[in-house]
Structures are given as structure tokens and as C-alpha cells.
Amino acid sequence: MRKLRVVYSNPWILGLAVAAIYLFFPTKVYYWDGIVFAQAIEDAGNASTTPIISLVHPNHLLYNVVGYFFYRLLRGIGFHIRALTVLQILNSVLSAGGATLLFLIVRDTLRSTYFAVCLTLLFAFSATWWKFSTDANAYIPSVFFLLVTFYLVLPDRKPRPLLVALSFFAAMCFHQLAVVAYPVFALGVYLQDGAIAIRRRLRNAIVFTVASVVLIVIAYGLAFYFASGGFAVGRFLRWTASYSPDADTRFNVWSNFVYSLRGQVRLFFGGRLNLLHGLLNPGVVLLLALFAIAVLLFVFAVVVNLTTLKRRLRGLQFAPRQKTVLLLAFLWAVVYLVFLFFWLPQNTFYRLTYLPALILLLGLALSAFPQAGYRRTFATALFVAALGLANFLFLIYPFSHAEKYPPLAFALQMKREWPRGTTIFYGSQNSDEALVRYFNPGTEWRLLSPAELPVDTGAWLETSAIDRLSATPEGTQWLQSHTRPGTLRELNNGAYRIRFVQVNP
Numbered sequence: 001m002r003k004l005r006v007v008y009s010n011p012w013i014l015g016l017a018v019a020a021i022y023l024f025f026p027t028k029v030y031y032w033d034g035i036v037f038a039q040a041i042e043d044a045g046n047a048s049t050t051p052i053i054s055l056v057h058p059n060h061l062l063y064n065v066v067g068y069f070f071y072r073l074l075r076g077i078g079f080h081i082r083a084l085t086v087l088q089i090l091n092s093v094l095s096a097g098g099a100t101l102l103f104l105i106v107r108d109t110l111r112s113t114y115f116a117v118c119l120t121l122l123f124a125f126s127a128t129w130w131k132f133s134t135d136a137n138a139y140i141p142s143v144f145f146l147l148v149t150f151y152l153v154l155p156d157r158k159p160r161p162l163l164v165a166l167s168f169f170a171a172m173c174f175h176q177l178a179v180v181a182y183p184v185f186a187l188g189v190y191l192q193d194g195a196i197a198i199r200r201r202l203r204n205a206i207v208f209t210v211a212s213v214v215l216i217v218i219a220y221g222l223a224f225y226f227a228s229g230g231f232a233v234g235r236f237l238r239w240t241a242s243y244s245p246d247a248d249t250r251f252n253v254w255s256n257f258v259y260s261l262r263g264q265v266r267l268f269f270g271g272r273l274n275l276l277h278g279l280l281n282p283g284v285v286l287l288l289a290l291f292a293i294a295v296l297l298f299v300f301a302v303v304v305n306l307t308t309l310k311r312r313l314r315g316l317q318f319a320p321r322q323k324t325v326l327l328l329a330f331l332w333a334v335v336y337l338v339f340l341f342f343w344l345p346q347n348t349f350y351r352l353t354y355l356p357a358l359i360l361l362l363g364l365a366l367s368a369f370p371q372a373g374y375r376r377t378f379a380t381a382l383f384v385a386a387l388g389l390a391n392f393l394f395l396i397y398p399f400s401h402a403e404k405y406p407p408l409a410f411a412l413q414m415k416r417e418w419p420r421g422t423t424i425f426y427g428s429q430n431s432d433e434a435l436v437r438y439f440n441p442g443t444e445w446r447l448l449s450p451a452e453l454p455v456d457t458g459a460w461l462e463t464s465a466i467d468r469l470s471a472t473p474e475g476t477q478w479l480q481s482h483t484r485p486g487t488l489r490e491l492n493n494g495a496y497r498i499r500f501v502q503v504n505p
Helices: 002-009 011-024 032-043 063-076 083-110 113-124 127-133 139-152 161-174 176-191 198-228 233-240 253-268 282-313 320-342 348-368 374-399 406-417 431-438 463-470 473-482
Strands: 423-426 444-447 460-462 489-492 497-502
Touching: 011 083, 011 113, 032 063, 032 083, 032 431, 063 083, 063 161, 083 113, 083 127, 083 139, 083 320, 083 348, 113 127, 113 348, 113 374, 127 139, 127 253, 127 348, 127 374, 139 161, 139 176, 139 348, 161 176, 161 198, 176 198, 176 320, 176 348, 198 233, 253 320, 253 348, 282 374, 320 348, 406 431, 406 489, 406 497, 423 463, 431 463, 460 463, 463 473, 463 497
Parallel strands: 423 444, 423 460
Antiparallel strands: 460 497, 489 497
16 A cells, blocks of 8 residues: 555656656647648758758747757667657657646645646646647647746745746747746746745846846847848847738637637547547447446536535635745736737647646645545546546547548558659648658659649649649649549548649650
């Protein structure tokens, strides 16, 4: 029993278990930017044509650079894996590290190992976090460093404003969205060790602010200078504030409100029942049975506790240090909720930036009730078990199979048809083109231009190139006379539209 308790309360064992689950089930339904990141990292491997500075991007300043060196490291020690897999491994490890940090934060705040384990697993196996932890993206590393920074500003710790600034700067280097959390850490540094004089606390907050600004401005300024070959304030400001041209930034109060509500649900629950079609086996059936049992027992536990809920609500209470964490977690959630209400609220993955704050607020709410025996803790564990099983069965497990992502299955099909050296012309860069290109590394992709029609024997046209040519009568006529019969390869199921045709000389 003692050994079991040590395993149960050891954050490192918990983190290793979470990392193992992530690594065993990497997603095959890739985040679109992750494919672009991986392609850029592999292209940068040939520094004579693609310099490493090309990996710098204002939205995720050093993510690709770090990914590149991790990729080169693994390749150098004998792991001949592609950059996409390397980025997935990196995120799985950092995500598990983030879960370990959250465990330490919750245990330190609530003084409860049980709640720390439950809430850490709730965080680690919530739908969007779990999915992105097994994918290639810049959000997981950024949130990892946000958690490091929050850990450093917990109350009663010695104020270290310079170290906090460095950690916050690291979060910013992985994704620009981290800057929204600045008020949380400035207030956290100010409130640390409340016994010291106000002037000293204010000085700590100012030191943190100045150090953060200096680090960020220098890093962004140098990156812009080397990437552009010069420096102009106007261009620099436009560069730092740039975003994807296809981002839908239209604002509507009602739709933004609906997107915001939907985003909160999708943070925790995801997937569909029909994704399990064709994947049933004895192990999956067993997990389905366990999921049904967990749901039934959770409902029973909730019903039993309803009789005492009203009495316990009257007894809500927080320790003084918990009030500080409550304030910081509440501010963390609010600043992002407000910002994301106006900025791309449809992107649920942006909401990963404040998921730890929601977990902390939930933990504080649960711990504030007076103890009510085994029933409350029983219900908490059952809820986490049901959520984790649901997300695994209806999201993570199906998404670990290539056949559940039609564009990937289509790309792998084309790999069997295109011999090495095949030329494919595309009209514009897009997520489908990037995916097919990445999983066909032996092919050559060239941008279609009016001055260079694809007259090479064996060349193919991609969807955007076909659409560009079809937009004019001359192009349509050219297609009709140059398309090789019987070579159309198409994925068109309503959700995806990908086409390739081969042309005659």
C-alpha cells in the first residue's frame, strides 16, 4: 500500500505515464500548420538553399528553430525520422511536462494529492489539449512555459522577477498569444511575499516588466533584421502584428458568443461516435464497457450528493494563499476570454492558452466545499475517467489511424502512383497541397505560371492549378487538349476536394 501511495503521489511517474500514452497514439489528423512547419524544417536542412533564419515567424518566433535543432539532434544520433514525427515527440514530452507542473501547482495550492492527480488527468486528457499534444503545433510549448511562469509566481515563493521574465519570454518565443497573459504574471510578482514593503513589490513588478519588454524587443528586432536584411520601424511593426491572410476576422456579437461557448465545450469533449466504425476490437469493446460503467456510477454519485449540496454551498471557504491563486487564475482566464471573444473565437486551439486556469478554478471550487466523505471524491474520479475514456474512444484512438483522415489516405495513395522525380504544378499554397507534398517527398512541386505551362511528359496538375487554368476560356481549352485520359485522381466527399490530373506533352 505504501508503494502504491508513492507511485500515486509522484508527479514524475504521473508525467511519464501521460507521455507514454501520448507517444503510443500520435494523431494522423494533422494540424495544417504542423505540416508547413515540418516541411520548412526539412527544407532548412539544406542550408545552402534554405537558411535557418527562414524558419523564424513572428507568430511563433523560435518554434521552428527549436524544432529544427531537435530534428537535427535526433537525426544525428541515428533516429532517421521525419520532422513531423520529431515535432510530435517534442510536443508530447513538453505536454507531459506541463501536466507535471500543473500537478505541482494544484498540490501546492490545494494541499491535496487526490485533487492534484484528478485535475492533472482532467487537464492531460481533455479533448483539444490531448489532440494537440500528439500533433505538431506551437501552442503546447508556449503553454508549457506559461505554466512554468505561473509556478514561479505562486504566493509565498521568493520573488524572482528576472527568472519570471525569462520564462514568460520563452512562452512568447513559442507563440505570440502568450503576451496576453502579461497582467497575470505582473500581478503575481507584485503579490508574492505580501509581508514585504509595497515599494519593493512594485519594484519587482517593474523589473519583471522591463526585463520582459527588453528581451522580447531584442529577440523580435534581431529576427526581423536577419530575416529581412534591414530594419524599418513601420515594416517591423507590421511584421510583428501580421497574421494569416485567410483568417476570418469578421466580428459579430452573437456568432462570437456562440463560438466562445462552443469553444469551452470542445476544450474538454471532442470526437464522434461514428469514428469508431471499422475499429472495433476486444480492447475497444472493453473500454466502451468501462466508459458506460463510469458514466452510470458518476450519475449515481451526483444524485446521491444532491441532497447535501445546498448545505455544503453555504460553507464555501478559501485559505488566504488560495485566494491569491484564485485571483491569478481568474485573471488568467478572463484576459484570454475577453481577447478571444473578439479575435478568431472559432479557433478552439487558441483556448489552450487558458485551459490550465480553468482547471485551477475548478480545483479551487471543489476544494472549497467542506469534506463530505468518499462521495465527492468518488464522483470527481468518475468524471475524469469518463471524460478520458470518451475522448480516447471517440477522438484520439480513431485519429491515430490514417484511414480516418481522407486527405492523408489520399496522399499515401498518390505516393504509390507517383514515381520518384514526378513533377506536380500547383496554383497556390494551401493545406491540401502541403499535406500531399509532404507525404510524397520524392516529387518536385513547382508553382504554375503563365509563362511556363506544364508540358513536361508525366507532369501533374494539382487542384489550385486546375482551378486557375479553368478560370479562363484559353486555360479550359488547354486543359481539354492536354489532359491525359484516365489519369484523374480525386477526393471529393463534400468535406474535402483534392484533384490531380496528368498532362500530355
